[in-house]
Amino acid sequence: MAGSFSVHNFQAQLQRGSDTMTKQAERALLRDHVDMRMVAGGLDGVAADRNTMVQLDPDHPGFRDEEYRARRNRIAQIAMEYEPGAPIPDAPYTSKEHDVWRVICEALRSAHRQHACAEYLECVRRLDLPRDRIPQMREVSERVQAISGFRLEPVAGLVEPRVFLESLANGIFLSTQYIRHHSTPLYTPEPDVAHEIIGHAVTLASERLAELSRLVGRAVRRTQSAEALERLSRVYWFTVEFGALREDGEVKAYGTGLLSSAGELEAMHRAEFRPLDVEAASLQNYDPTHYQPVLYCADSFDAMYGALRDYLLRWETSVATQEG
Secondary structure (H helix, E strand, O other): OOOOOOHHHHHHHHHHHHHHHHHHHHHOOOOOOOOOHHHHHOOOOOOOOOOOOOOOOOOOOOOOOHHHHHHHHHHHHHHHOOOOOOOOOOOOOOHHHHHHHHHHHHHHHHHHHHHEOHHHHHHHHHHOOOOOOOOOHHHHHHHHHHHHOOEEEEOOOOOOHHHHHHHHHOOEEEEOOOOOOOOOOOOOOOOOHHHHHHHHHOHHHOHHHHHHHHHHHHHHHHOOOHHHHHHHHHHHHHHHHOOEEEEOOEEEEOOHHHHOOHHHHHHHOOOEEEEOOHHHHOOOOOOOOOOOOEEEEEOOHHHHHHHHHHHHHHHHHHHHHHHO
16 A cells, blocks of 8 residues: 655655656556547447446556545445435545645646636636645535536546536536545546546636537437547547647647646647647547647637537537438
């Protein structure tokens, strides 16, 4: 079992976590709810289950930590017993887990100042989430819902992608509550509460980004063929997850996969930036296990919002025509 973690050894843990993250990233980056290839591949009978449990891989940082695994299971049980629409029970986080949150926030604070778009930074200001402790999902949901109408609901782990995405159409973001292992505070192989809140929930405090998420959910709900879903998955990947735009001549991130990782934000500037063309993005292949070599960059937030919104609104008509 890993040793104790304290903010007193913050710098050492930060460097250790960064080194581990780099080594782990060579094998696989964060696996999110939306490895969108699974959407197209899951049409032939995968049960629609919002509480699929994740078995830890032997390479997972917490695999050999029995105490950590037991705590994850206790927190996941909250989601297993949760009734949609009910008040969200608080997760019983430990002081060590709050320390992990502080390390993550400190690492991302400077990265966001340098690389995040103005819309995201404004969302951070609006929500004013605590940096010294893990915010409870209940309080995050209340603040987000007051702004955009979206609410958060707990899930035990990775859920089937169609379930996750279609929930967006109803203004519901399905979120895990457990936090990553303390030995690697800057790396997680699957979505944890830090990724969910910092990467996803914060963007839902933007009315326009929340609208785009709803439109994605509606598009997925209307789409049946694997080919059409694959095209839509690529649009989602290169915009909502890994989208970039220009502000004052500089490239900034608005994609949740970029904004939740200091490593992704740094690697972003080594990518090939192509002008945002949503149709071209729908045909562009991607590999979720590596930093992205190609990113689509809009001329501005307004340009991105207009192009993606128009595309998704047209999607329902075009899908209805093609599949009707």
